[in-house]
Amino acid sequence: MPSLGRLHLITDTRPGCDPLAVLRAALPVARAELVVQVRVTDGTTDRQAYDLARRVRALCAPYGATCLVNDRLHVALAVHADGGHVGADDLPVAAARRVLGVDAVLGATAREPGAAGRAVAAGASYLGVGPCHRTTTKAGLPDPIGPAGIRAVAEAVAVPVIAIGGVTVATVPALRAAGAYGVAVVGALSTAADPGRATAELIAALTC
Numbered sequence: 001m002p003s004l005g006r007l008h009l010i011t012d013t014r015p016g017c018d019p020l021a022v023l024r025a026a027l028p029v030a031r032a033e034l035v036v037q038v039r040v041t042d043g044t045t046d047r048q049a050y051d052l053a054r055r056v057r058a059l060c061a062p063y064g065a066t067c068l069v070n071d072r073l074h075v076a077l078a079v080h081a082d083g084g085h086v087g088a089d090d091l092p093v094a095a096a097r098r099v100l101g102v103d104a105v106l107g108a109t110a111r112e113p114g115a116a117g118r119a120v121a122a123g124a125s126y127l128g129v130g131p132c133h134r135t136t137t138k139a140g141l142p143d144p145i146g147p148a149g150i151r152a153v154a155e156a157v158a159v160p161v162i163a164i165g166g167v168t169v170a171t172v173p174a175l176r177a178a179g180a181y182g183v184a185v186v187g188a189l190s191t192a193a194d195p196g197r198a199t200a201e202l203i204a205a206l207t208c
């Protein structure tokens with residue numbers, strides 16, 4: 001399995017957003033360091049999710065970027081994505097691993113060391129850990145865990161920890177110092193005035 005990219009771009013499909021435009025700006029900058037997670041709103045049909053994921057995968061391929069699908073693993077399989085990401089309301093990690101197969105990239109959400117260890121034992125190849133900071137992108141999240149929460153998980157597992165939730169270029173150094181391998185962002189790229197430049201800044205902060 002190739003090494004995991006450090007910058008995870010999660011598609012922003014809220015009204016008024018153009019996730020493919022953001023992706024087109026990010027790809028030439030981040031290239032194989034980019035992991036794109038296709039995440040759609042609950043009201044999105046499977047057909048719409050499939051169409052988006054198929055386009056994302058096609059855009060990623062020439063750059064060696066990784067394409068994952070959030071929650072809907074049948075869509076991941078249908079578009080030949082590199083893998084998927086699951087959380088507490090999705091298929092259990094072991095079931096997701098059976099669906100995707102041994103070679104797939106499989107991310108799992110874990111907010112504390114106990115859950116992190118169980119997810120890795122069940123077959124997760126990386127962990128999404130957060131929310132690190134306050135975010136307006138997703139409602140209903142627990143309180144932020146900050147760099148200390150990232151450190152607690154990173155010290156407990158041997159797979160890459162991807163910090164998520166309110167991540168900006170300014171917060172990357174402290175998250176890396178706490179043991180994060182990479183970060184996952186929605187707003188830091190989808191609301192950027194210049195997503196290509198924002199990608200370059202995040203990549204510089206993640207690879208220096």
Ligand SMILES: Cc1ncc(COP(=O)(O)OP(=O)(O)O)c(N)n1
Pocket residue numbers: 008037039070071085086087088089090107108109127128129162164184
């Ligand atoms: C990298 C990464 N980390 C965490 C999540 C959150 O997944 P989940 O808890 O299943 O919530 P939804 O994204 O499905 O609303 C993620 N998507 N990516």
Ligand SMILES: Cc1nc(C(=O)O)sc1CCOP(=O)(O)O
Pocket residue numbers: 010109129130131132134135136137138141164165166167184185186187188
């Ligand atoms: C989809 C998601 N999951 C989170 C979690 O903590 O599980 S935080 C989050 C949204 C991240 O968006 P932004 O980068 O704009 O804060």
Ligand SMILES: [Mg+2]
Pocket residue numbers: 070071085086087088089090
């Ligand atoms: Mg989920």
